[in-house]
Amino acid sequence: MELxxxxxxxxxxxxxxxxxxRLRTFPVILGMSLLTYAVNVFLFASGRLTVGAPPILRDGxxxxxxxxxxxxxxxxxxxxFGMTAVVVMIGLGAFLGSDDDHVDDLTDASDTKAxxxx
Amino acid sequence: MNHWIIAPVVLPALLAPFxxxxxxxxxxxxxxxxxAGVLSLIGIAAGLAxxxxxxxxxxxxxxxxxxxxxxILVGDRLSTxxxxxxAVLALFVLLYAVGSGWDNRGRHxxxxxxxxxxxxxxxxxxxxxxxxxxxxxxxxxxxYGLMIHAGGNARLRAxxxxxxxxxxxxxxxxxxxxxxxAETGTLNxxxxxxxxxxxxxxxxxxxxVAAVLLLLVFAIKAALVPLHFWLPSSYAEAPAPVAAxxxxxxxxxxxxxxxVYTMIFPPELEVTAGLHDLWLLxxxxxxLAIGMVGVLAAKRLDRLVAFSVIGSMGxxxxxxxxxxPAGIAAALYYIVHSTLAGAALFLISDxxxxxxxxxxxxxxxxxAGTSLTAGFFFVGAIAMAGLPPLSGxxxxxxxLDAAYGTDLVVWIWAIVLGSSLISIVGFSRAGSILFxxxxxxxxxxxxxxxxxxxxxxxxxxxGLISLMALHxxxxxxxxxxxxxxxxxxFAPEPYISTxxxxxxxxSKPKEGH
Numbered sequence: 001m002e003l004x005x006x007x008x009x010x011x012x013x014x015x016x017x018x019x020x021x022r023l024r025t026f027p028v029i030l031g032m033s034l035l036t037y038a039v040n041v042f043l044f045a046s047g048r049l050t051v052g053a054p055p056i057l058r059d060g061x062x063x064x065x066x067x068x069x070x071x072x073x074x075x076x077x078x079x080x081f082g083m084t085a086v087v088v089m090i091g092l093g094a095f096l097g098s099d100d101d102h103v104d105d106l107t108d109a110s111d112t113k114a115x116x117x118x
Numbered sequence: 119m120n121h122w123i124i125a126p127v128v129l130p131a132l133l134a135p136f137x138x139x140x141x142x143x144x145x146x147x148x149x150x151x152x153x154a155g156v157l158s159l160i161g162i163a164a165g166l167a168x169x170x171x172x173x174x175x176x177x178x179x180x181x182x183x184x185x186x187x188x189x190i191l192v193g194d195r196l197s198t199x200x201x202x203x204x205a206v207l208a209l210f211v212l213l214y215a216v217g218s219g220w221d222n223r224g225r226h227x228x229x230x231x232x233x234x235x236x237x238x239x240x241x242x243x244x245x246x247x248x249x250x251x252x253x254x255x256x257x258x259x260x261x262y263g264l265m266i267h268a269g270g271n272a273r274l275r276a277x278x279x280x281x282x283x284x285x286x287x288x289x290x291x292x293x294x295x296x297x298x299x300a301e302t303g304t305l306n307x308x309x310x311x312x313x314x315x316x317x318x319x320x321x322x323x324x325x326x327v328a329a330v331l332l333l334l335v336f337a338i339k340a341a342l343v344p345l346h347f348w349l350p351s352s353y354a355e356a357p358a359p360v361a362a363x364x365x366x367x368x369x370x371x372x373x374x375x376x377x378v379y380t381m382i383f384p385p386e387l388e389v390t391a392g393l394h395d396l397w398l399l400x401x402x403x404x405x406l407a408i409g410m411v412g413v414l415a416a417k418r419l420d421r422l423v424a425f426s427v428i429g430s431m432g433x434x435x436x437x438x439x440x441x442x443p444a445g446i447a448a449a450l451y452y453i454v455h456s457t458l459a460g461a462a463l464f465l466i467s468d469x470x471x472x473x474x475x476x477x478x479x480x481x482x483x484x485x486a487g488t489s490l491t492a493g494f495f496f497v498g499a500i501a502m503a504g505l506p507p508l509s510g511x512x513x514x515x516x517x518l519d520a521a522y523g524t525d526l527v528v529w530i531w532a533i534v535l536g537s538s539l540i541s542i543v544g545f546s547r548a549g550s551i552l553f554x555x556x557x558x559x560x561x562x563x564x565x566x567x568x569x570x571x572x573x574x575x576x577x578x579x580x581g582l583i584s585l586m587a588l589h590x591x592x593x594x595x596x597x598x599x600x601x602x603x604x605x606x607x608f609a610p611e612p613y614i615s616t617x618x619x620x621x622x623x624x625s626k627p628k629e630g631h
Binding site: 020025028032035036039042043044045047048066068069072075076078079080082083084086087090091093094097099100103 | 248255259262269270271274275277278279280282285286288289293295296297299300303359477631
């Protein structure tokens with residue numbers, strides 16, 4: 001199971017970073033989402049992996065899993081959801097306004113034309 | 119338990135929803151409440167700073183849960199100083215926003231402003247790394263809204279970059295927190311300090327990765343080279359009062375570095391040896407150089423100011439990365455100075471924009487109210503470049519003095535002094551183009567009537583500049599106080615024992631993880 005979780009985190013991170021390096025709004029946002037999934041799983045795994053153990057005290061249970069990472073992941077998920085929504089809205093506004101979905105810095109409109117970017 | 123320590127977080131948190139819900143359509147009421155809130159924040163912050171100035175540590179446990187489990191707020195000399203600085207800066211920024219009408223050009227300026235203050239105050243006061251992350255997010259969420267306040271394509275495009283860069287930073291922060299938790303089983307800073315010290319020299323891989331990741335995150339916040347790319351266009355495109363408030367946000371990164379790397383990963387710790395002198399110091403020196411070269415190369419006034427902020431952060435980080443008490447004391451003195459100077463310069467560039475077609479550094483007809491604006495720019499540029507008589511010069515002297523006797527003293531002195539010269543050239547070029555060449559232009563041409571900035575705007579900028587003057591006049595006292603702060607930071611045992619040993623609910627932690 002360790003191998004599966006570790007490789008899942010690795011693949012998600014690699015995919016996320018690749019998409020972020022595309023430097024266009026939509027792939028970058030997708031890449032950000034992949035990366036936040038990766039980090040959520042990573043946080044979840046940081047309290048050691050245990051199968052079938054509850055995080056809450058109950059009668060008749062002897063093994064527990066660490067509850068703190070689950071609380072951390074919950075907070076992180078909420079924040080990353082909200083942030084993704086914010087960046088989608090701002091990115092959409094920027095795209096509709098300037099008809100250009102590049103993320104990198106093109107401050108001068110004449111530069112955009114001179115480099116032949118669409 | 120003293121409840122005042124949570125007031126800087128709770129007060130803006132209550133005011134902001136009130137402003138959104140009750141005073142939505144009344145800009146006058148919004149302004150009144152916002153100003154009243156900031157004024158009482160200054161009072162509270164001053165009270166807190168006074169209370170801890172004798173070296174005591176104020177601990178606040180939410181719901182009285184004991185330290186490693188519950189959420190805690192901790193006030194010591196450093197955090198209360200930063201809280202006070204934020205509150206004072208916020209007052210003048212708010213005065214400017216009201217005076218220039220920036221708060222009326224989009225919606226919810228005041229509510230977002232209060233949320234931003236809440237995040238910054240919380241980040242300074244929290245004693246827990248995960249809560250530091252949460253407060254970073256609070257201040258960032260508010261700053262996204264403020265950054266694109268009043269809209270416009272250029273601002274939205276810069277906003278996308280700003281948001282994405284900070285999201286990457288937040289994700290990295292979570293990775294760092296995950297690896298710290300996996301290594302130590304706690305995220306409470308004082309508890310971490312104890313546990314990191316217990317890690318043997320053979321198990322250092324994980325905690326080293328965590329320390330480097332954490333340093334990267336804080337370096338992003340502090341806009342340290344090579345992680346500074348987000349700053350110039352974000353700050354240049356943001357509305358001027360917002361950019362002025364953002365002057366404190368880079369300092370949040372510097373504060374976090376000071377806090378974490380004096381308490382949890384102190385320089386003498388073998389686990390993270392080499393991180394400060396081998397990596398942080400060169401990066402800081404390069405950002406100082408790049409910032410000041412950017413000042414010389416900038417073609418627009420707002421970008422010039424943004425680069426000068428990078429340069430001044432480089433100066434702060436050079437001083438921090440010496441990691442000796444003299445260096446930290448100098449860095450804190452310089453942090454106060456550069457926050458005030460950066461904010462003043464952003465506001466001045468907006469004063470120039472009010473009376474001018476654009477901020478390009480090309481000769482254009484004189485701006486309305488030139489003489490006063492030019493005077494302010496002159497003083498602000500002197501402060502930022504670090505010429506006598508203002509506090510930038512004293513701060514720079516302190517940094518140079520702290521660097522004297524270290525191994526890299528030649529490099530530090532050369533880069534600090536050389537970059538100062540470059541920035542003086544850059545600022546004087548900008549000033550002479552903006553204010554002197556204007557009169558050399560053909561005056562027979564019809565000059566369009568430009569609005570003069572409001573009197574309140576001048577009051578705000580003048581207030582910041584007079585604060586800088588006070589910072590210079592009372593340099594001895596201020597530096598004395600920052601020296602005691604540095605002494606407290608390098609002897610963190612009272613902090614740690616206050617946090618860990620104060621009893622509360624669950625106060626007997628089970629050992630092991």
